[in-house]
Amino acid sequence: MPAKKTIANTTTKSGKSNKIPSALQAPRGVKTWKEAADWLKVRGIEDVECITPDIAGVPRGKMMPSSKFTSNTSLALPSAIYRHTISGEYPEETGDFRYDSRDSDIKLVPDLSTLSVVPWETDPTAQVICDIAGSKGENVPYTPRNVLKHVLELYRLKGWKPVVAPEIEFYLVAKNDDPDYPLHPPKGRSGRSIQGGQAYSIAGVNEFDELIDDIYHFSEKQGLEIDTLIHEEGPAQLEINLRHGDPIELADQVFLFKRTIREAALKHGIYATFMAKPMQSQAGSAMHIHQSIVEVNTGRNLFSNADGTASKEFFHFIGGMQTYIPKALSMMAPYVNSYRRLTPDMSAPVNNAWGYDNRTTAFRVPDSEPAARRVENRLPSSDANPYLALAASLGCGYLGLTQGLEPTAPADDSVNTKAIELPRGLLEAVAALEAEPAFHDVFSAEFIAIYAGVKRGEFETFMQVISPWEREYLLLNV
Template sequence: MMPPAKKPAQPSKNGGRFRTPPFVNNLRGVKDWKEAGDWLDYRQIEDIECITPDQAGVARGKMMPSKKFTSNTSLALPSAVFMTTISGGYPEDGNGFSYPEDDGDLKLVPDLSTLCKVPWEDDPTAQVICDLVHQDGRRVEFTPRNVLRRVVAAYEAQGLKPVVAPEIEFYLVRKNPDPDYPLTPPVGRSGRAIGGGAGYSIAGVNEFDELIDDIYHFSEGQGLEIDTLIHEEGAGQLEINLRHGDPVELADQVFLFKRTIREAALKHEIYATFMAKPIQGQPGSAMHIHQSIVDAKTGKNVFSEKDGSETDAFAHFIGGMQKHIPSALVMFAPYVNSYRRLTQAASAPVNTKWGYDNRTTAFRVPRSDPAARRVENRIPSSDANPYLAIAASLACGLIGIRDRIAPDAPVVTTANADQIDLPRSLLEAVDLFEADEDLRNILGNSFISTYAAIKRAEFETFMEVISPWEREYLLLNV
């Protein structure tokens, strides 16, 4: 339940001048409901979007007038919302999953630290990310934000605190109302369709100057900080890097950035897509995750000794990822399309090798000073739910630290042209996912069974579609 509305505090008068409380100038977040009311009143916000990510990372929730938001109002969503496939269907019971017969409500609890404006709306609108709890206040185990919180809590129990920095790739494509037609690169300011091979090209970025300006302005309006933005190798493919920080906060930022980038693109009559492999013959899109672990009391990076050398925890973190990430792949590559990106001799790794500044390995250790020593997980696709991808990556590393799993020797040559260490299909990945008891213990039975059931249902839906390949090669030949 939310507290009753309170009259917004009036600016104090001092020497003939009115002094505005400093928190109302925050672009993002307030500490309590009183501040929330003042913050909304100061901006004359009319509507509030109360949102939360579903299993696909899609924003679900409710919109309401701001005055109702700060009144004694209880928000709820049906539990079925978090058991829905990407196509809107529902999985069958079995393999530990059971659909609730009453489809009871789950309560939405706004996280006021995420309160911010929705800068692309014409009417003054704000948004807030919500957590999900049962009617008795218990966290809902299988919802994505709570899955990540559970993993972070497992680190806290060991006196550790994970730090992450995601990098998100995406494509800009021409509008494509008919899904039967392939996606094509957009036309930039030059008037020509964008070509490939423009990695790190400033001219490639400049083709979309006005769109990128809107991305920056929309992000600034929400208190989101972009570290860098580059043009990637694909035709119309961009990448945004975020500053490092708390896993839940960074997952929130990716969640909001995806909305932001899509809205900015639509304003310019094009699509932004986070599909793992949207265009045949072009590179796939990744969501690389940089990870380090610090001591919760001292803030020191536990991957580095005082003399700057590597610690056992650093090695064991990598060992845990090598052993368990194949079982967690379905959280990094959640759709049939995701596996089109994971191919041999491509920039996306299909191995579980690691190396120093080696981009052909799954786990790259960038060059840095000891205080910034970190491990980059290069396997996740940009179509992954950021909460789940970060949760899975950190969970695998924590298992390694806990069980003291030794890694293989680092690779100094090309690692992606040899054997394939990862599942090659969605169903194979789901089977491994369900069988890994160490992951199950950290992520929770309820999440494992729900997520696996959704992925199986999505695969069956995909199998109902006849592809152009089948029509081209089978129609007249078999």
């Protein structure tokens, strides 16, 4: 007798119960368009959001009826969406940054393995992350998902596969209608605003029990897996750790988690922010990235020898990060605000050092068994586009592996009280990105030109705003 299929139930908008065959029960992803049509039908999905991350990591795309989604409809966007700033402006052409003179279309190509429901929508809605191709199907090298895919292809050609595990910090803040006023932590279930100094506090997490329940519920509905959730150092600052896995899958998860957490917070009348430094005098928010490399043929961790000792590749990877990440920092710290986090004595590295279980270094090697030997990059901030932050971190490690670069000696003591060893601001970081010829092959020259032009445009927009500091100290004194 054939195996009996497991049947699950779901409820459509009309209240009717649908039985879902076991082959379609997975909350996330299908393999074929036929499965996609069946997956949508049994869930009563009415609309599908076809989304893709722009340069900032903001979801862009189109929504359509599910029947149109499965009818081989061609989906197009203007290429200009990858050339505007976070404020929606189009910067002047500078350096190698140029606009497409025709403002031609690019195609959204759905990745069906990312198909999932949108659990906060009142109407039955699904979402799918899309890749970007040219109008004739050609590769578009400057889009974030494609930048990361290119880096992973470089590893594949060497017989290697990166494994990553991101950790994302964020703040919950009271609603703020006027950007001239500072942000403040929201009130928790106690009726009082939570204060700082609550790192790893269970009581701090419990202040927002109902919101966290919604985060877990929304995540489960989308097939997103949270490893752990903790309260961090800042007031109402939380951190979500994700399970290790494939870099594209993990970047997709971070992309969706940011959206999920914001929606859960809004449901409870507060904001969730991934700004790197939302509150003055408080710790910033990071996106730490744990990284290891395995051999595809053997599954062996490339960072460990057969006897359990650290391999030469392990040290070359660190050497590559030390050599190149300061030049790629703008991909991990993409805004003016990002550099406010990278200041001494504020729980963020300001150096280019590495060390064993040393949280004051930029590159920390956690204590682990040889099979789990990895390097944690502590420089990226949570405002970074996850695809670009992962591409930058892995790309710099790749250059170290292929060039045989040696690291410095590991730091034994605190190295966070010395002079800042990194680009101090956005323009300096962008100039370093453009000046490194090795990045043209790793990230593509076209991406670097577009990214640098957009970042210069964002800086010029920032310079148009007069800050409270200027009014405080210059108004009557100069």
